Amino acid sequence: MLLTEKLSGEKLVNSSNSPSPNQRLLPLTAKINDKNHLEIGGCDVVDLVKQYGSPLYILDEKTLRTCAIQYRDAFKEYYPGESQVIYASKAWSCMAIVSILASEGIGFDVVSGGELFTTTKALEMSGYNGDDIKEKIYLHGNNKSIAELELAIDAGCKIIVDNWLELETLAQLTAKKEQSAKILIRLTPGIECHTHEYIRTGSIDSKFGFDLNQLEAVFTFIKEQNFIECIGLHAHIGSQIFELEPHNDLGGVLADWFKKALDYGLPLTELNVGGGLGIRYTESDDPPSIADWVKTVATAVTKACEERGLALPKLIAEPGRSMVATSCITAYTVGGKKVIPDVRTYISVDGGMSDNPRPITYQSLYQMAIASKMDQEHSETVTVAGKHCESGDILIKDIQLPDTNPNDILVVFATGAYNYSMASNYNRIGRPAAVLVNEGESSLIIRRETYDDLVRQDLLPTRLAQ
Ligand SMILES: *Cc1c(COP(=O)(O)O)cnc(C)c1O
Numbered sequence: 001m002l003l004t005e006k007l008s009g010e011k012l013v014n015s016s017n018s019p020s021p022n023q024r025l026l027p028l029t030a031k032i033n034d035k036n037h038l039e040i041g042g043c044d045v046v047d048l049v050k051q052y053g054s055p056l057y058i059l060d061e062k063t064l065r066t067c068a069i070q071y072r073d074a075f076k077e078y079y080p081g082e083s084q085v086i087y088a089s090k091a092w093s094c095m096a097i098v099s100i101l102a103s104e105g106i107g108f109d110v111v112s113g114g115e116l117f118t119t120t121k122a123l124e125m126s127g128y129n130g131d132d133i134k135e136k137i138y139l140h141g142n143n144k145s146i147a148e149l150e151l152a153i154d155a156g157c158k159i160i161v162d163n164w165l166e167l168e169t170l171a172q173l174t175a176k177k178e179q180s181a182k183i184l185i186r187l188t189p190g191i192e193c194h195t196h197e198y199i200r201t202g203s204i205d206s207k208f209g210f211d212l213n214q215l216e217a218v219f220t221f222i223k224e225q226n227f228i229e230c231i232g233l234h235a236h237i238g239s240q241i242f243e244l245e246p247h248n249d250l251g252g253v254l255a256d257w258f259k260k261a262l263d264y265g266l267p268l269t270e271l272n273v274g275g276g277l278g279i280r281y282t283e284s285d286d287p288p289s290i291a292d293w294v295k296t297v298a299t300a301v302t303k304a305c306e307e308r309g310l311a312l313p314k315l316i317a318e319p320g321r322s323m324v325a326t327s328c329i330t331a332y333t334v335g336g337k338k339v340i341p342d343v344r345t346y347i348s349v350d351g352g353m354s355d356n357p358r359p360i361t362y363q364s365l366y367q368m369a370i371a372s373k374m375d376q377e378h379s380e381t382v383t384v385a386g387k388h389c390e391s392g393d394i395l396i397k398d399i400q401l402p403d404t405n406p407n408d409i410l411v412v413f414a415t416g417a418y419n420y421s422m423a424s425n426y427n428r429i430g431r432p433a434a435v436l437v438n439e440g441e442s443s444l445i446i447r448r449e450t451y452d453d454l455v456r457q458d459l460l461p462t463r464l465a466q
């Protein structure tokens with residue numbers, strides 16, 4: 001069968017009521033052009049690789065903006081109170097993505113000094129002023145350094161406090177600086193969801209957040225601090241979640257504790273429900289739409305607040321994967337083919353676990369195509385191997401593709417999340433370039449790492465140098 005046939009329901013989208021990007025394998029602008037090549041954002045993928053080299057991340061601006069707009073507008077539609085969508089930058093933090101999402105009114109969840117720096121720099125360069133910036137940035141992390149906490153206090157952004165040590169450190173730092181900090185408390189809600197163990201965060205056995213039985217002591221402690229302003233509660237239950245029920249349950253747990261914190265006299269105004277909506281990586285994946293997820297979350301919080309007689313808080317959600325994953329594809333150049341009769345056929349590509357560590361880390365699956373052979377039958381079963389010195393560096397096992405030849409361009413769909421951001425220099429392979437495509441134009445947004453980049457941090461002790 002042709003990939004185009006299988007994906008015919010996903011072909012070209014140009015209407016105002018776009019489908020939910022996270023329910024598709026391909027970016028919204030994907031089409032097959034008259035050369036039978038794959039085209040994204042009006043750009044021929046084969047030509048992009050000729051121009052920018054391989055491997056290449058290709059980011060479709062329209063799909064990215066559509067995700068942002070759907071999240072933002074769904075909260076406006078389904079939540080009667082104030083709301084703010086913030087992007088979980090860890091999915092892919094780079095200046096162009098920050099700038100695009102900010103222009104759609106999205107804020108940012110950052111988990112390190114580096115993400116905070118990238119975000120503030122991109123916002124400043126895009127013309128946002130100090131107040132706009134700090135209002136929409138939230139610093140996360142279960143082991144923030146003192147330097148990171150100071151950076152956040154100085155930037156005036158909000159801090160999501162994860163544990164006792166951090167709370168105590170923050171109390172000392174803010175008192176010493178005589179500068180107050182706005183914080184949210186991260187709690188572990190004890191909600192189970194069905195996803196990979198490494199990306200499940202909401203159950204009791206998690207490294208993140210305060211246990212529920214600690215919270216009253218936390219509230220008491222905060223009450224005694226002069227420079228800590230606790231403005232909200234936060235929970236995040238996991239990632240790549242296809243069920244809606246856990247998010248529904250979360251509303252009740254958060255509202256219970258929100259009420260208790262108010263009873264303690266804390267001035268809470270914000271409720272942050274985390275992220276976690278799954279996306280479609282393979283044909284059998286069937287995640288809910290962005291709008292349905294938002295509707296569930298918004299309705300659960302509204303109902304839970306009404307039942308407890310609470311005024312509606314400002315509702316915050318922090319999607320990462322579902323905001324960015326579908327917007328991006330990775331293009332590789334095919335090398336050799338190894339046929340082991342009656343066992344398996346391998347084809348090798350010029351990247352792998354250093355630009356996409358998800359298969360080796362989470363056994364993740366992906367859909368693929370050959371960008372120059374979009375009209376051909378997917379008739380051959382092959383295993384796509386990366387080029388790293390590691391037997392486990394396999395991008396996918398036993399996938400159907402057209403008959404491939406060296407120099408064909410293989411594309412992997414839905415690589416926008418947790419690919420570039422988890423990329424490494426394993427085997428001293430430079431990280432690929434990323435290009436933004438929109439309406440037939442392409443712009444480089446991340447340079448390809450050069451050999452010089454690879455040795456930039458290396459130093460030779462003088463006694464070893466000539
Ligand atoms: C990872 C993470 C997110 C985003 O999760 P996605 O599954 O990518 O939407 C949001 N909030 C927190 C605290 C996270 O750790």
